[in-house]
Amino acid sequence: MSAPFATVAIVGLGLIGSSIARAMRQSLADTTILGYDRNPEVCARARALGLCDAYHDAFGPELADAQLVILCVPVGAMADAAAAMAPHLHSNAIISDVGSCKASVLAALRSALPHATIVPAHPVAGTENSGPEAGFATLFKGRWCILTPEASGDAAAAERVAAFWQALGAEVETMDAAHHDLVLAVTSHLPHLIAYTIVGTASDLEGVTQSEVIKYSAGGFRDFTRIAASDPVMWRDVFLHNKDAVLEMLQRFSEDLSALQRAIRWDKGDELEALFTRTRTIRRSIIEQGQDDARPDFGRDHD
Numbered sequence: 304m305s306a307p308f309a310t311v312a313i314v315g316l317g318l319i320g321s322s323i324a325r326a327m328r329q330s331l332a333d334t335t336i337l338g339y340d341r342n343p344e345v346c347a348r349a350r351a352l353g354l355c356d357a358y359h360d361a362f363g364p365e366l367a368d369a370q371l372v373i374l375c376v377p378v379g380a381m382a383d384a385a386a387a388m389a390p391h392l393h394s395n396a397i398i399s400d401v402g403s404c405k406a407s408v409l410a411a412l413r414s415a416l417p418h419a420t421i422v423p424a425h426p427v428a429g430t431e432n433s434g435p436e437a438g439f440a441t442l443f444k445g446r447w448c449i450l451t452p453e454a455s456g457d458a459a460a461a462e463r464v465a466a467f468w469q470a471l472g473a474e475v476e477t478m479d480a481a482h483h484d485l486v487l488a489v490t491s492h493l494p495h496l497i498a499y500t501i502v503g504t505a506s507d508l509e510g511v512t513q514s515e516v517i518k519y520s521a522g523g524f525r526d527f528t529r530i531a532a533s534d535p536v537m538w539r540d541v542f543l544h545n546k547d548a549v550l551e552m553l554q555r556f557s558e559d560l561s562a563l564q565r566a567i568r569w570d571k572g573d574e575l576e577a578l579f580t581r582t583r584t585i586r587r588s589i590i591e592q593g594q595d596d597a598r599p600d601f602g603r604d605h606d
């Protein structure tokens with residue numbers, strides 16, 4: 304398959320941006336990669352890793368060479384980044400992103416770039432680590448990348464962006480931006496919010512338990528701490544920019560949690576077992592679809 308773009312600009316060289324660059328080196332070796340990060344130190348680290356063909360801490364005339372520009376910055380920084388690059392974009396460039404919120408990002412990009420071709424995207428992949436050193440080429444392999452193009456948008460442009468992500472190993476799905484935000488509020492945003500809460504509560508209890516919470520951490524708590532170690536700026540922006548969907552799912556979760564509390568209080572073992580059986584089936588379905596590791600203890604190495 305021929306490369307969908309001759310030159311791609313990656314704006315933000317953290318975990319996702321650096322992983323895109325690495326994956327392109329493997330799968331789209333003939334594509335020129337322009338790397339941008341407003342932090343000169345990050346640009347220097349990316350250069351040392353050989354991630355891109357050129358590195359810039361500000362936008363300039365060279366950006367006009369990019370046929371695809373991918374914003375890999377926190378969703379709260381999308382508007383400023385788009386406004387800063389607007390004077391330098393080629394009129395035929397396709398603008399995309401990797402944000403976990405789609406409706407607010409699309410609105411921000413459309414406001415800053417009223418005449419641009421915009422195809423929002425969200426690769427549903429990541430780790431708790433950040434920075435250019437944290438990326439790896441196989442991050443998107445076998446994972447979903449969700450595109451949320453405008454209903455009246457350029458269908459051919461969306462197909463080119465889909466081809467780009469497929470070249471990096473991702474499975475591509477298309478959906479409405481508002482629907483995406485609701486789905487991700489359940490599958491990603493709410494779990495992160497719960498993890499931050501549980502780990503914060505444990506931290507508050509450390510004095511009471513004489514540090515035994517962390518000392519005797521079991522696997523379940525360790526997994527929550529992994530999620531809670533995610534980039535704080537990125538997740539601050541996610542919750543503020545997907546506020547309505549997150550609050551809706553949080554209310555539903557609170558109601559379900561209250562029902563579970565009542566079941567425990569009134570010794571309703573059948574209700575507890577029924578719930579746990581249903582959730583165990585969901586876990587098996589995730590493994591069957593190749594979205595997680597079936598090995599014991601999530602594939603941890605205990606050597």
